[in-house]
Amino acid sequence: MSNPISLNNSLSSEPVSRLKEMRTKALKRRLRNLGLQIGVFIVIMGAWQLLANYKLIDPFFFSSPKAIFLQIIDWFQNGTSQGPLYTHFIVTFEETILSFVIGVILGIIAGYALGMSEVLSVIFGPYIQMLNALPRVVLAPIFILWLGLGMSSKVALGVTLTFFVVFFNAFQGVREVDRNLVNNARLLGANKRQLAVHVIIPSALTWILSSLHSSFGFALVGAVVGEFIGATKGLGFLISQAQGAFDTTGVFAAMVLLSITALIADWAVGRLEKRFIAWRNVRQD
Amino acid sequence: MNSTTNISLANKPKQNDPVMIELSGVSKEFVKPSGEVHTVLRNIDLQIGKGEFCSIVGPTGCGKSTTLSLVAGFDQPTNGTIKIQGETLQGMNQHAACVFQTENAFPWKTVIDNVSLGLTLRGVEKAEAYKEAKIWIERVGLKGFEKHYPHQLSGGMRKRVALAQCLIIQPQILLMDESFSALDVHTRSLMESELLTIWEETSASVIFITHDLEEAIALSDRVVVLTAGPAATIKGDYQIDLPRPRNVSEIRFDADFMRLHEQIWNDLRDEVMISYEQSNQS
Numbered sequence: 001m002s003n004p005i006s007l008n009n010s011l012s013s014e015p016v017s018r019l020k021e022m023r024t025k026a027l028k029r030r031l032r033n034l035g036l037q038i039g040v041f042i043v044i045m046g047a048w049q050l051l052a053n054y055k056l057i058d059p060f061f062f063s064s065p066k067a068i069f070l071q072i073i074d075w076f077q078n079g080t081s082q083g084p085l086y087t088h089f090i091v092t093f094e095e096t097i098l099s100f101v102i103g104v105i106l107g108i109i110a111g112y113a114l115g116m117s118e119v120l121s122v123i124f125g126p127y128i129q130m131l132n133a134l135p136r137v138v139l140a141p142i143f144i145l146w147l148g149l150g151m152s153s154k155v156a157l158g159v160t161l162t163f164f165v166v167f168f169n170a171f172q173g174v175r176e177v178d179r180n181l182v183n184n185a186r187l188l189g190a191n192k193r194q195l196a197v198h199v200i201i202p203s204a205l206t207w208i209l210s211s212l213h214s215s216f217g218f219a220l221v222g223a224v225v226g227e228f229i230g231a232t233k234g235l236g237f238l239i240s241q242a243q244g245a246f247d248t249t250g251v252f253a254a255m256v257l258l259s260i261t262a263l264i265a266d267w268a269v270g271r272l273e274k275r276f277i278a279w280r281n282v283r284q285d
Numbered sequence: 286m287n288s289t290t291n292i293s294l295a296n297k298p299k300q301n302d303p304v305m306i307e308l309s310g311v312s313k314e315f316v317k318p319s320g321e322v323h324t325v326l327r328n329i330d331l332q333i334g335k336g337e338f339c340s341i342v343g344p345t346g347c348g349k350s351t352t353l354s355l356v357a358g359f360d361q362p363t364n365g366t367i368k369i370q371g372e373t374l375q376g377m378n379q380h381a382a383c384v385f386q387t388e389n390a391f392p393w394k395t396v397i398d399n400v401s402l403g404l405t406l407r408g409v410e411k412a413e414a415y416k417e418a419k420i421w422i423e424r425v426g427l428k429g430f431e432k433h434y435p436h437q438l439s440g441g442m443r444k445r446v447a448l449a450q451c452l453i454i455q456p457q458i459l460l461m462d463e464s465f466s467a468l469d470v471h472t473r474s475l476m477e478s479e480l481l482t483i484w485e486e487t488s489a490s491v492i493f494i495t496h497d498l499e500e501a502i503a504l505s506d507r508v509v510v511l512t513a514g515p516a517a518t519i520k521g522d523y524q525i526d527l528p529r530p531r532n533v534s535e536i537r538f539d540a541d542f543m544r545l546h547e548q549i550w551n552d553l554r555d556e557v558m559i560s561y562e563q564s565n566q567s
Contacts, residue, residue: 188403
């Protein structure tokens with residue numbers, strides 16, 4: 001009886017030390033990567049700052065990291081020339097979220113309908129291709145004419161951008177469902193609705209979720225471009241105002257805020273994705 | 286040796302059982318993209334009794350799987366009729382379940398959700414369905430894996446999920462489309478013998494599609510040989526009078542098994558050669 005126990009002990013202590021070793025190695029690798037990432041940031045920003053300080057590049061056209069940073073602080077503390085910063089921020093964010101949600105829902109519905117129905121896809125296929133080939137930015141003036149300078153014209157533009165990304169992925173996802181799985185479910189007694197719930201939608205979801213990253217980006221593009229062309233609020237409006245006043249620092253500062261928004265949104269979509277396709281991410285243990 | 290065979294024949298109640306599946310004059314044609322008509326099956330007459338284990342063998346591309354999809358109701362025959370228990374089949378075959386060559390299990394469902402699906406689709410309450418599913422999961426030897434996803438399981442285990450998923454609805458017809466051909470040799474013979482053990486407790490008729498003659502003889506009451514395609518039809522129909530229960534891994538060394546194998550292979554060989562020459566020409 002004592003033999004197997006001692007054997008167990010010697011077996012279990014070795015993997016524990018190995019595990020520890022591997023963990024410290026992984027930690028070191030992460031620290032190194034983080035260090036390099038920060039290093040790149042410092043080099044680029046430092047070079048920019050130095051070049052601007054010594055007037056090797058014209059600070060009027062290129063601004064400098066310090067000025068941009070101070071501008072953002074100033075906006076936070078004192079508000080912009082066009083009112084407090086957060087109102088612009090909220091407006092852009094709201095437009096983006098609205099056009100994202102509406103575009104995704106419409107895209108999924110249309111993708112599912114056309115993916116399931118041969119007739120619908122034959123009828124509408126060419127028209128959708130045609131609309132998608134159109135550079136959507138040219139629609140912005142029309143939407144502003146129709147819907148005014150407010151939020152709805154930006155949302156409409158964002159929807160036209162996000163819709164197609166999600167639509168094509170949903171369509172493809174529905175088309176690519178494994179025929180055997182569909183047959184299996186039908187044989188097990190699934191009706192049309194059950195087939196959609198248990199087989200087609202879960203299968204298409206991987207495709208749809210992979211499109212959400214890029215479609216969120218497009219929603220943001222829609223909001224900003226719309227504000228750029230005609231608006232009274234929003235980060236895009238802020239950029240166009242700064243540009244009109246030859247304020248490059250303001251343009252860059254608004255750009256930094258925009259990219260931070262985009263990063264946060266991307267992270268949130270990533271979380272959503274993980275949540276919905278958990279069955280894919282579970283590791284074999 | 287002969288005497289045991291005779292006894293087993295006399296003991297077999299399956300011979301005079303009612304007809305479960307009846308194909309009469311069935312043919313299947315497709316229109317190719319080029320506009321030509323491609324005949325897959327021609328004039329198939331086949332009757333399979335209740336509780337009978339029938340294998341269909343034939344060279345590659347001869348329409349074995351097409352036959353199966355016609356019986357399942359995935360596809361309709363161009364000519365002829367298919368009757369299930371005397372009733373003409375329309376739409377999906379309500380009495381059948383199918384184990385496919387590829388995957389049966391839905392990758393986004395856990396083992397227990399996969400197995401209980403057939404019941405929940407029929408409106409059985411979830412708790413009730415889970416209870417029944419647990420019994421089947423244990424029966425196919427997957428106890429403890431209820432919460433696993435299919436991709437966490439080995440190929441053999443996924444086939445067990447497929448079996449449980451099919452059998453939980455207690456189908457009167459079990460269709461198997463080269464179900465074990467993707468498995469390695471050892472897992473395969475293990476799954477074959479488990480299939481027999483479970484099947485012997487049910488009264489399901491089985492149509493087993495395979496290109497492996499040994500597998501067909503080892504498992505079946507009856508082996509049907511199809512001719513080489515296109516326009517395949519039935520070439521031979523053999524009763525396998527080996528006693529049950531069978532030991533699938535050792536029955537291959539049995540003298541009767543070898544006799545049957547030689548007899549059927551003589552039939553099948555010509556078709557395989559025809560099919561091989563056709564594939565070389567095209």
